[in-house]
Amino acid sequence: MPKFHPDRTVLVLTEHRDLQRVLTELTAMTPEAGLREAADWIETLPPTDSDGIADTLNALASLSECVQPHLRQITASFVAASLARNLGRHALWRLARRYADMLAGRYAELLQILEELASPPAGLLTEVVVRLMRVCCVAQKLDALHYTPCEPAHWALLGRAWRLAEAHGVGKRPVRIRINRPTETTFETEYLRSVALASAALEELDEAQIDQTARLIHYVLPSLRLDPHPNSTALLWINPAQGTAPASMTRLPDTPPSGALYFGSGGAVATLTEMEKLMREGMIPTAIGLEGQGAALRFPPLLRHLIRHWSGQAPVRRHRRYPLTGKIRVLNGVEALTDQLGGEVSPQVALWDQIDASMQGVGAEVPSTEAANLLVGTMLGLHSEEGDHWIVGVLRRLSRQKSGTTRIGIELLSWRPLSARADDGVRQTRVLLLDPLHQGGKVRLALPIAVFRSEAPLFLIAGSRTIKLGSPALVERGLDYEIRSYVVGAGTEDQGEH
Template identity: 25%
Template structure:
């Protein structure tokens, strides 16, 4: 479709009847969303490459393509987390398509703004009334682009924050930042400033500690709690975050007062934290998410409350305190991914370098590690992944869970791992006649509890696990589930016997 429009060829979108047909085809609700978004991105690309369009027509077409594709694009953003952990090819294709679409849309709006600035006064004045919509839609597209980047934990280029701040300041200068604006049909009115603030609050929510589904839920919750935030210019004691919209920097917690400039802004989430606490209490009392909160889909209470608690921590006046002091160091760490691979390694069934990756430890604490990793082709690193770890120079293995993940480059990542066990054992347990490969995380003591990690589908209520450990036999009964991941579940077990 791309690249065959020569200067002498009339672009299909230049014909009003053909453009209407193309846009209706994209917007068709019965069409596959991935295909629709792919087509929309392709038309944006071809439009950018064609210089024959006058500025008013170009702006009109970009706005209409955006509007035609927006429902499909939102649906893909909602559904993407479910594809994580399925076919890597399928998941990667969906991410590339959707991230690429928002990237194309951002570029299209930036191009419209640049052409407007370079236009003759008469041409510029003819489309000036559309600038608020362009500014608002551009910030909305940048927000979506950031979300898709966070689905893969970055990296976020400084230029992103520069573009975001520049368009916000343009709206401020035009005195349109706080005027009511309906970005899309069927959507409540908002303001350009609110769209900008939404992106800042999203970043302040530490998405590098959430899984993709939790990121989707968090974004929806941010929309709901946004009225409890405000963006101000004044230096006040209650300020928690600051950003200079003229600089290529993300919002930052206010440790000390930055250089005061006309483009400096502050925001805090104190009122939002109070609202979140009330919402959590209401959910626990009613056993459901309040009808007024639109999450885009039905989620279990147990999926929503942890995200609310996470948001409250991020927005609190004081940042979450580390429970253990960190010590800087640099050494290698051997890593294997997933319960099955860890079990093979601990049981001696995996030899040599099978499944091994080498990370570099940045810091260590009683609770875990910070490490740098070269991202492999498998690109398996996810929040909540269970890993086995062997520090350099040791022969013991540790069990941990990835709690933080930030891509620092195309093939580099910064990872935080919580240590679950420093003395794990691989066991072959009898679960009601079925052999189950499990990891014992604690040494059993009769009458006490011990944690075990099992395959996700292997935990059954009231079915005891029997297994030998050394010269003793153990019988453990399942109690509450502590944590679950894509391929595992960690649960407490009551130790009935160990002799």
């Protein structure tokens, strides 16, 4: 029992005076304490009957509005802790997820009461289904941040709300759900938000990019479409009344079911393309709220990710994957791999179960406890049981399974990486050569982020020789690494396969 109120029966949150007292105290609490206390209050609200829907709805809406800043701060703290590989972040996630569960559960109770009424009041019905939809989207985003697939129960609950909203004609009825803001939304708009989140391949993004995606979807939501008729640009289809998850257009039956809707990006791709162009020119969009240099650096790859997935043709694998089992040794991080190949230290090596492979990728399965510190966008070193050398890859996809394991998708970048020392005239550090050196050709180098000056040439130190690399260009920036392309200087001897 929290110390905040030794006896919760003393206060009744459906009474204005008691509710205002609780809201005042919640506002003054730390984000963690405030959100925990709000979840406790929501959990202990007494059962509601049809006469008490309005009072309970007011209490839930007021609590939600009050702790909205707390929820935002906890989400931001979770993302920051994830990037810092702080295992304490999981406690933040559990706190936020419990709050969302408690709130969604109470809205679901109100939904059930309204389902049993022959003529539910339109205003109450609209507000209940919209608020339910909004908190379900919060839970959906939190699950994505934890790389947990969206549960069928999510879509089943939204299906119940959809059927009731459609039966009473309130799906398009506007409602203002933020007390101090004039912005209005509708149930169908919030349902579209959930489908858009499901369409964004969030399992391929890091936590900061997932958080940015939710804000970006909010920004382009008016451009997105959920139409009753299929077209050439449709990306997904869904039958809301059936309460099932969105599916790829490749899985659409020959005879589309009655009530099917088709998700398309509308004008959003053009907006994202223009935004990506502006960022290439050095202008950071202010509407999305990109805090810090790190967030701005990860935003352009996110834009390209969404453009690719929303451009009317779903990405397909370039190479077929084949079942290929066995154990693989894994090094986590570019510095661990450069140290291993350079023979300087003996880094900690993990042992994973490989499940499949293709020409450019590897699938693996690891215990979720071991995967707790893994982040999408991390560079990995891989060494198979039969192999005689390390290869380089990047963790591109992560999904936690109900079985307690985590599925990993890795893109391979180099089959013969080499560790070497490089100097930009100011600093010297160890880097990875991802390609062989050929006179006048290009070579990709992987190195820790922001080690070398972006425009400066590099000098590779190879034994007693120094090899100049010029014309640097950024190829990719991950969480812990940069890949840059350099031109091997004229007159450099062909090094062949090292």
